Amino acid sequence: MDFDALVVGAGPAGMIIAAALAEQGVNVGSLTASPLRQVWPNTYGIWRDELEALGLTDLLGHCWDNCVSYFGKGEVNHGRAYGLFDKVKLQNHLLAQCEAGGVTWQQGEATQIEHDHKHSIVTTGAGESIRVRVVIDASGHKPMFIQRPDQGAVAFQTAYGIVGHFSAPPVEPQQFVLQDFRSEHLSVTERATEPPTFLYAMDFGDDVYFVEETSLAMAPPVSFELLERRLHQRLAARGVQVTAVQEVERCIFPMTLPLPDLHQPVVAFGGAASMVHPASGYMVGALLRRGPGLAAAIATALQDAQAGPAEIARKAWQELWNRDRLRKYYLYRFGLEKLMRFDQGLLNQHFDTFFSLPKNQWSGFLADTLSTPELVGVMMRLFAIAPNSLRWGLLQMPGQESNLLWQSVAS
Template identity: 35%
Template sequence: MECLAARNLAAMAVSVYPIMSSSRKKRLRNEIGFPIHTHSSYISTAAFGVRCGGTSGGSESCLALPVKEDFADEEDYVKAGGSELLFVQMQQSKDMDHQSKLSDKLPRILTGDNILDLVVIGCGPAGLALAAESAKLGLNVGLIGPDLPFTNNYGVWEDEFKDLGLERCIEHVWRDTIVYLDNNDPISIGRAYGRVSRHLLHEELLKRCVESGVSYLSTKVERIIEASSGHRLVECEGNIVISCRLATVASGAASGKLLEYEVGGPRVSVQTAYGVEVEVENNPYDPSVMVFMDYRDFMKHNVQCLEAQYPTFLYAMPMSPTRVFFEETCLASKDAMPFELLKNKLMSRLETMGVRIIRTYEEEWSYIPVGGSLPNTEQKNLAFGAAASMVHPATGYSVVRSLSEAPKYASVIANILKQPHVKNILVNSRISENISMQAWNALWPLERKRQRAFFLFGLALILQLDIEGIRTFFHSFFRLPKWMSQGFLGSTLSSGDLLLFALYMFVIAPNDMRKCLINHLISDPTGAIMVKTYLTI
């Protein structure tokens, strides 16, 4: 079901942001140093080829430097946005005037001889949640990272956000969610779906940080080293050094400069989506229902072009009878499907459907790395959220998991730091390694590793399927018992449940899909890794 959950929480980014004007594109181009065509959302591929580390000569060769300076390696660069990095930066740079600045609400971290219990690096949902929960348990917590707003809204299953006590952060709810595969008969999921307000979510998490006593420093972390005492020294821009007993990186998937990842793991894949919120004539969808996936082929196989090589679906949030958020989504690909191709495919789809756009309110560029290696769990620096590879490999889903696990992980960290032998100073390297390993084992126990190995196997399968294979897969998936399909999407199935899931899928799938599953298990490396991980005691 790997493809399905792409539009789950982390995979869905919706922000009310106007189409970028030519003057703003020019200003951003000058700030970033990348060529942007002012007439469209298009990046010079030649410049990005150089930026990716090419050896092209001439005046553009300087564009290779930011890759070496800003990212640990090629994998880290891909996680940050790779060839689509400019669009990712455009998404991150959106203006959100209504969101509070962290520096206006949180006291500044004291420097000098002050030693914090915990430093959390990164100010996204995962970082804010972990900082707030840790401070609530009595730890002296500092939060470090650029003071940036949440530029993405998220789509969530309403019941999951209610379980987190965050239902007030949902700004629009659809009582049912449907899927179209290969005909005009929708499949009802029978589950309410909500659009989260990025403003309300940011304010709620910030309020929790304020109430629990988190301090803050708006800067970029350059590296983390170890002091002779065993403390962590977080070195920031401007020669600022913050001392702490433990440091946790929650700065997103591209955190390779601060963390070590396992060598020889699976290559990271990418989920991309281009969306627009528009006023339309001839809205084809019922405004009371959210369209989770529409895999119907509106092009009728008449187009043989580059964008036709990527299986994609349409995701639609009807906000009113005439206002709709449409998003063309590539669930996963080994190389990111370019946003320009996604945009072309979306516009062609809407035109073929007879949808006439009257006004465009916003553009959206969603880029989610999926799969890849786990962090090295023997390192002393900790991680959380996407930096800790907590994104669901088969769905792109992560924020609900981060928000739900933050209290548990904070409790583990607090219990570790309150142990008698580490309560004062980490007197030697062995103790430092031991407490870090305790935290890593709590975040990534063997059970979680088994689940992830199963999801990686599923991701690899989706990467191999064409559009017909994906439709066949989902026809089987939506025949599963609801507890099974919903548990898969929400990462709540145990490793044993996942084996039952696989058996059930095999039984109800058509023969072609059964053959595909068997061949995939035998021939793909993720199959052997999954079996090995399940057999590990």
């Protein structure tokens, strides 16, 4: 089988880039280890205005206008609507785009890749060979073919959540809670010796709620056992018990993956390309925004009949991780290193300060839609209005912060 491009993986990243390439007129093959229509396991959230800009709000399964958080100063009303994707709608929407563009799907596991000056040859577990001009690896955080440098321990965000019925509402009616860092349900020893965690929760209606205890990035990651215990402690302190469980979610993903080798003859997209937002853990919005640009760069490179995998991949990497995006990546990583070292008190001060910024600034920061100068401006403004104790914490650089800051300048 011969294709112009082969996409490895059929999660959100794989389907988004396959659909975008097909729209460019590229002859696309896609290889998926799982059944094509198997429903994706994770929950995907996004701010509604990000989808409004793309004309895709009909892909939301739930949406909340009452969006709040709880930090050191009490309730913070974000004044911004938040939604959850209907995973089946999103999946079917992307599959329809792929079908319209003639994407060829094949179930199988990619096991080996070889390159010559004109083609890449992917071998499957069944021994079949697929010859293509460029491979896009969208197989997730542990990709099949993407190489990246070893830069030490990777920090992970973990979460343990329950969808179900409760003896009393765990959140207010029609409310979405982005982050609840209140910790009165923990003992003094637990607060002093265990990492901070927060509640992420929402009312689904019909007496169904989703509650999830979540950690910020930590290395090693916070265990599911600790998160489960914390969640039940939090609920018990409010006089709430779980009466029926519909679904349990255990989620873990890396927040500090190093960037891939940007000189390799294979392209990456999604988690394989380290596209998880280091400050928020979100990615689907960025995939939807950045997929068309990457697809256009690949389609343009393919127009040169003499270009081989290395040249096509080089132009794709230049689009995906241009200098502005590299600078922002290191600035976000710099900020995350700070948060990973903060205790409960400093985290509360930080988030109270962050969400007191103008909405266009904090929303652009979380969506990764700011330019580098705008991002620097937001970080400087946060420092300027922060209390002195938080400023002192931001000035400390005991770990990788100075190196990350230097890389943001040198990129």
